[in-house]
Amino acid sequence: MQWLRDIGFFTRIINYTLLIVTITPLVIGYIWLILATFSTKTFGLRVEGWTLSNWAEFLAPGARPFGRSGYASIWVVTLNTFLIGLIMTVLVCSISAMAGYALSRLNFPGRKGFLSMTLILHAFPSVTLLIAIYFILDWFSSKPLIGKLIGYNTIGGVALVMVSLMLPFGVWLMKGFFDNLSWDMERAALIDGAGRFRLWWEIMLPQIRPGLAALAIFSFITGWGAYLVPATFLQGSATGTLATYMNQFIGDTAPTNWNVIAAVGLFQMIPVMIFFIFTQSYLLNIYSGGSKGGV
Structure with a gap:
């Protein structure tokens, strides 16, 4: 009927209007970020002077941000961040896939208790566990063989x-x-x-590829952008991550060039965007993963 079509038309207009109002500030923010990395001064979205010096400040061979030797090379920090994201992606996906299959398909003593405990652990905010985690990492540091790999102030430990x-x-x-x-x-x-x-490797895993891809994306992004845990358990610029690297700029007592910080922030976003581009087809199909049927 005509009145139903009119209601549907106005509903779409309202939905699109709300969508535009919601995403416009985000789009403007990203546009400003990109413009700031290539300009000497940025007033709103108005650029005064185009330049690549903001990128050369930390990407050039042997460069240190703001010319200060106290900062580590961005490539060392990027490698640390990438290692954390890579280790998280590999271990979380492999362990979760095996544990998820066992909890879904096998009936063993303590299964329900394990599920409940897993849910409770997920509800704990990480900040409440920092002191306990410190003592655990400090204990590992005292061990001669594994202390340098997974102890306090190590990339492996974090x-x-x-x-x-x-x-x-x-x-x-x-x-x-x-x-x-x-x-x-x-x-x-x-x-x-x-x-x-x-059975798990050849038959079950191929059917949950959308779920594995989604978990891989979440794990990598979580590791790549993590701040609280690295800032707490990694001391020194050589073992820092990109998130703690930028925080050093902000907390520096010397004058800070915010255009350089914008360039570092955009530099940190690029790998995540590339990773998402290659895996978005699986992520967007997350709700259609697996074949239909009851358990």
């Missing part, structure tokens, strides 16, 4: 802390995907003599 904080979310996400898979192919494979690991 990465493992971030993995442990991310695992409850990853396990629940993977369990949800496995719960939505049909038992038919699994039973057929078991009848044909396939072992549990082969």
Whole structure:
């Protein structure tokens, strides 16, 4: 009927208006960020003088931001950040996929208690665990073989802390995907003599690729942009991450060039954007992952 079509038309107008009003400040903010990295001065969206010096300030060979030797090379800091994101992505995805499958498909003593404990751990904010985490990392530091790998003030130690904080979310996400898979192919494979690991690797994992891709994106972005844990357990500029690197600029008592900080911020965003471009097809299909069927 005509009045229903009119209501639908006005509803779409309202929805699009709300969408535009919501995203416009975000778009303007990103436009300003990009303009600021290539300008000497930025007043709003008006640029006064185009330049590449903001990028050369930290990307040029041997360069140090603002010419201060106290800052580490951006490439060292970027490598530290990438290692944390990579370790998080690999460990969280692999452990969560195995644990999610076991919790979804296997019936073992303590299963319900483990699920409840996982949910409780996910509810804990990381800031409440910092003191306990410090004592654990300090204990690892006293061990001669593993102290330099996963102890206090090490990239490996911070990465493992971030993995442990991310695992409850990853396990629940993977369990949800496995719960939505049909038992038919699994039973057929078991009848044909396939072992549990082969069944998990060759049959189940390919069906939850959207979920794995989504978890990989969340894990990498969490590790790449983490600030609280690295700032607490990494001391010194050589072991810092990009997030703590920019915080050093802001907290410096010397005059700060905010256009350089904008360039570092945009530099930090680029890998995440590239990672998202290559995995967005899986992320956008997150709700359609797995074959249809009941458990």
